[in-house]
Amino acid sequence: MTHEPILPGAWLGLLGGGQLGRMFAQAAATLGYRVCVLEKDPHAPAAAVSEMHLCAAYTDRSALEKLGEKCLSVTTEFENVPADSLEILAKMTKVSPAAKSVSITQDRLDEKSFLSSIGAPVAPHCLIASAQDIENVDENLFPGILKTARLGYDGKGQIRVKNKAELTEAFNTLGRVKCVLEKMLPLWREVSVISARNAMGEATTFPVSENEHRDGILAVSIMPARISQEQADKARSIAKHIVNSLDYVGVLCVEFFILENGEIIVNELAPRPHNSGHATIEGCISSQYDQQVRAMTNMPLGDTTQIQYTVMLNILGNLWFKPDGNKFEPDWDKVLAFPHAKLHLYGKLDARKGRKMGHITCVGSTPEEAMKCALQVCDAIGLPKPEHI
CATH class of the missing domain: 3.40.50.20 (Rossmann fold)
Incomplete structure (x- = not known):
């Protein structure tokens, strides 16, 4: 071809x-x-x-x-x-990506089965689709998280469980649809790698992003992640292995857990650009969106080298609400007063709590400079500060 x-x-x-x-x-x-x-x-x-x-x-x-x-x-x-x-x-x-690749990522069980088949590390898990499945659950999977197999995002469709009684209750709460029970592991960091591949088989990965979530929604991404070089190299290697094994064309995000013992586990895949990759616009020679265009047009992929340090802050609709519940327009001039802050608003007409309305990327010539800018921006407009500074 x-x-x-x-x-x-x-x-x-x-x-x-x-x-x-x-x-x-x-x-x-x-x-x-x-x-x-x-x-x-x-x-x-x-x-x-x-x-x-x-x-x-x-x-x-x-x-x-x-x-x-x-x-x-x-x-x-x-x-x-x-x-x-x-x-x-x-x-x-x-x-691109092809229906076959996308369909695998649309079902958590299919996704984990695929990852296991290519040797990618995943958390211990099992299928929960009936009362009999609950009865047969290995006790070693507790405490765990019950996740709907399909249509879950931003922490939706997930319930933590400690035993079979709670598992039964959670299964009923989720509508008794097909679910995956996943063992909870001692988590140290959540990170992600954006990869891209074109139809000629050329594949690239971006630097690892370190992610902080609040209520299941990404709040902060720090690039590069504050992990060892060995861990970063391993995560990027796994991401490239996945995109090649899928014969994938397009941009794919691989989300990872890094455990307290340093072990790296694949959490899930997103067959598209990803929230944690927004900072590639300012932080890298080519962005994840440049790569998406290049991959789908059979063009050579761009250079993913990082050219400045970044801290990305997600802006949710919560920012539009005062403590008394009344709505107002945030003071964007306070953001733009910081020369190292880049404001991206998505043009959504209705601000709702939990809705992604925009993001701010703070850049610096050092990690400390980027973080300092991020903390100042948070203070200026009332965004919650990163928890892991």
Whole structure:
């Protein structure tokens, strides 16, 4: 099969209209491509910066055909795009990542089975799909976390359990859908690696990001992660092994747990750019969004070398609410008063608590300089400070 480059000026398609798609569209436009978004939200952040918007559901056959006919290549910006829609598009145009790769990551059990099959380290786990499965659970899996096998993100669809009684209650709470029980491990750090691969088999990884979550949602990412060089090299090596083993084309995020004993465990995969990779825009020669465009157009991948230290702060809709519950517009001039702070707002019309509204990347010539800027920004606008300073 030949992999002729798709040259600038061509139309690229995007399934999904959120902030990841917005930053993809901006990167594509910088490289001279035209973007068509398929998304049912008429006010989608990605649609606001794209030349064309097909306002329809991801399963709309007519809209999929229009997208496939117009675009020489199509990608996605979130993992729960129906695999059937990707298969329909694949009959008309180039689709990356492929439906086969995406479908594996849409089911936690399939994902862990795949990872185990290629020798990637995963936490001890088992399937919970019935009362009999609960009865047969190995006691060594407690305490554990029960996670829905499908459609979980930002900590949703997850309940901690200490015994079979709590497991039964959690299974009922989650609607008795197929779940995975995963043993809780002594966690030291959560980190992630963004990798990219094109159809010619060229693969790259970005520096490891160290991630801090609050209520299951990413709050802070520090790049590079404050881990040993050996751990960083191992995480990047595992990420590259995964992307090659999947024969993946596009951008893939691999989330890891680093345990107290230094062991590295793969937590989960995200077949798209990732929140923890936002800082690559300012922090690296090429961003994760540049790589997404390059991979889907059969272009050579960019250099992922980090050129300045970064601390990325997520901005949630909580920031728009005063203690009394009244809403207001945050003082963005206070952010822009710091010359090393880069503000990214996603153009979402309605600020809601827990909703990702933007991010701030603080940069520096040293890790300390970037962190100092981040702490000052948090003080200035009332963002919670990083817990692990």
